[in-house]
Amino acid sequence: AQSVSQHNHHVILSxxxxxxxxxxYSYGGTVNLFWYVQYPGQHLQLLLKYFSGDPLVKGxxxxxxxxxxxxxxxxxxxxxxxxxxxAEYFCAVEGGSYIPTFGRGTSLIVHP
Amino acid sequence: GAVVSQHPSWVICxxxxxxxxxxxxxxxxxxxxxxxxxxxKQSLMLMATSNEGSKATYEQGVEKDKFLINHASLTLSTLxxxxxHPEDSSFYICSAGDRVNTEAFFGxxxxxxxx
Numbered sequence: 001a002q003s004v005s006q007h008n009h010h011v012i013l014s015x016x017x018x019x020x021x022x023x024x025y026s027y028g029g030t031v032n033l034f035w036y037v038q039y040p041g042q043h044l045q046l047l048l049k050y051f052s053g054d055p056l057v058k059g060x061x062x063x064x065x066x067x068x069x070x071x072x073x074x075x076x077x078x079x080x081x082x083x084x085x086x087a088e089y090f091c092a093v094e095g096g097s098y099i100p101t102f103g104r105g106t107s108l109i110v111h112p
Numbered sequence: 113g114a115v116v117s118q119h120p121s122w123v124i125c126x127x128x129x130x131x132x133x134x135x136x137x138x139x140x141x142x143x144x145x146x147x148x149x150x151x152x153k154q155s156l157m158l159m160a161t162s163n164e165g166s167k168a169t170y171e172q173g174v175e176k177d178k179f180l181i182n183h184a185s186l187t188l189s190t191l192x193x194x195x196x197h198p199e200d201s202s203f204y205i206c207s208a209g210d211r212v213n214t215e216a217f218f219g220x221x222x223x224x225x226x227x
Contacts, residue, residue, distance in 0.1 A: 034155055043146045044207070046155040099203055100150060102218050
């Protein structure tokens with residue numbers, strides 16, 4: 001069975017700081033990887049996804065993530081965060097069964 | 113953290129029958145619940161937003177008469193797939209939260225297979 005670990009449950013940053021959110025998974029086969037964002041009171045939105053090809057994936061709003069197969073990681077990055085990035089971020093992994101498993105989420109607060 | 117329980121985790125049903133999926137918040141009051149579905153190798157798609165005591169708000173393209181959502185209490189929302197067909201086979205997942213906190217909590221998901 002697959003599992004997902006998001007190491008940081010709460011992150012607090014000042015505007016313009018760089019962001020990196022960790023995501024590690026355990027699954028022995030081919031995976032599809034996702035990062036979602038949920039702004040306060042809103043539903044999930046897809047930030048980016050990786051199925052195959054270039055392991056550096058660029059998403060919306062300046063986010064990117066790098067798939068490192070040897071480390072079973074798919075960390076999310078943004079060079080300079082804004083106050084509007086305050087939200088909860090979820091990493092998800094989909095293995096051979098095509099059933100996604102979500103991480104517990106990371107709450108990001110950006111101070112203006 | 114808070115717990116959201118979704119039941120059943122998987123179900124197989126015959127074409128033409130209806131299936132009910134429950135989403136319960138076990139230790140908090142969920143004023144809002146979201147229902148999503150996911151097809152293989154695709155991202156989650158929001159189906160509807162459910163607020164306690166009021167009618168659900170469906171996303172464009174989602175048939176409200178086919179996917180009945182009820183949110184009668186602060187701890188329970190149900191999704192009923194009526195007259196299910198094989199194309200309704202998918203992974204359905206709910207999430208629950210309130211309007212104040214940034215955190216959202218997911219159910220375990222339900223794999224529906226219609227044969």
